[in-house]
Amino acid sequence: MNRHIAVIGIGSGDPDQLTLAAVKAIRATDVFFILDKGRAKSSLVRLRRNMLDEHTTGPYRVVEADDPWRDRSQDASTGYTEAVHDWRRRRAEICERLIADELAPGERGAFLVWGDPSLYDSTLAVLEHITARGNVSFDIEVIPGISSVSALAARHRVGLNRVGRPLHITPGRRLSEAFAAAGNDDGDIVVMLDAHESFRHLAGDDVWIYWGAYIGTPDEILISGRLGEVADEIGRARAEARAAHGWIMDTYLLRPCSDGATEHPEEPRGVRA
Template sequence: MNPDPRRRLLVIGIGAGDPDHLTLAAVKAIGRADVFFVLGKGPEKSSLTDLRRRMLDEHARPPFRVVEAEDPWRDRAQEGRSGYTAAVHDWRSRRADVYERLIRDELEPGRTGALLVWGDPALYDSTLGILAEVEERGTVAFDTEVVPGVSSVSALAARHRITLNQVGRPVRITPARRLREEGLDDADVVVMLDAGESFTEVAGDGVWIYWGAYVGTPDEILVSGRLPDVAERISRLRAEARARHGWIMDTYLLRTFDGPVGGGADGSADGASGRAPSV
């Protein structure tokens, strides 16, 4: 008789895209799993699934299984906070249906399953909330362990060679729709999930942007500089990248300086070479 009949589920943060961002804890966790659950996001994002596969080829211990399922469609056309919230809750509930089925039907009691989550599972990722909903349903019992990962926010700061905070000042992390509503305050602002290029609506000559797309991957694009100087260029790069790949995954930091801002001859730069004053 198996001394531990409960199912175990590992939620493993795998970093922003660079396979070298896997922590030792993540590598060890991958080696412990018997079954890996992968939700596909369509052919245009097959490169994300391929990267997960390469990680498993390198770090998973045979014999293991990979079980794929289709990620439920999400309505992204809803306007307003209430419509957006309702659409997210609907999508999460349908995703919980998928996880519930996978855990119940594909993970035997006493075995360990794993979900490989981009970035860090605790930052702007729905996996833990969805698994909590599955647990609340009470249809299948499992224990969850979370392995933190390198977030896209940490990777962005590292690639631009900056700190996320200035001395004695706070940092706010927000989705782009809240940036439109609330604007900038006394905090530096990290903006995520910006499909509508909210940075183009931010005014101020003293605002700098540190932007990155596909951070940590071979397709990485980085731009930094005074926001008025580089906003148009970032918009063009985003459009070109989306057309080329079929999708884009980007984030950025907006920083306001009280004094003069340095940098290149035109106040902007590609990559991590555009430097504002030390903080």
């Protein structure tokens, strides 16, 4: 009998964002694999365990391992891609051992993935690396989840795209390129994984930003407004939140407003949950 692995999207943090498909997959799982990112991000493990406590109906096991260290000093350098590939290879070695040692043939294992497994998450790539090595075999099922991108738009009460306009999704390190491209075709930009506040390098008078951190959690922070007016406020909020929690996950939408668009809802500039 073959092993079965489910990669379950669990939303951006709100337990109510779990889909019915995710709940069914959780209830069918024998072993949950969790990679611990250390004390600073222990709340991420706690949120996962709370979801399991609420939705599991039968016996299950949780197997934890330390997530391998990653050199983030190269995030803005030419060595970024190789650094990520090296980190994924080391992650794959850990996950391969966990699957081989902790999941018996015929059992169902699962990885609980923040947001959606298809958007800026490494789990599927790690599993592909394991299967390519050929040391352990398993079937893979993917259950989509509500991404932080969708949750961001919902919390700000806006659509991600406008009529006839393209939408770009980019990591922060490529924002300047995406912004230049968007300037040519008047597209909007969703930015993820921006550790360096790349939005500060843009001309802000004609750009509206919808920013959110810890979306869907009790620590959620929302700020929106003209970029030139709220950039410093976002920077302060990020610094305070990182100091308080030891980590931050944020996402934002940039929307050109030089065409006189009036789609920005009237709301407080900054909202904290």
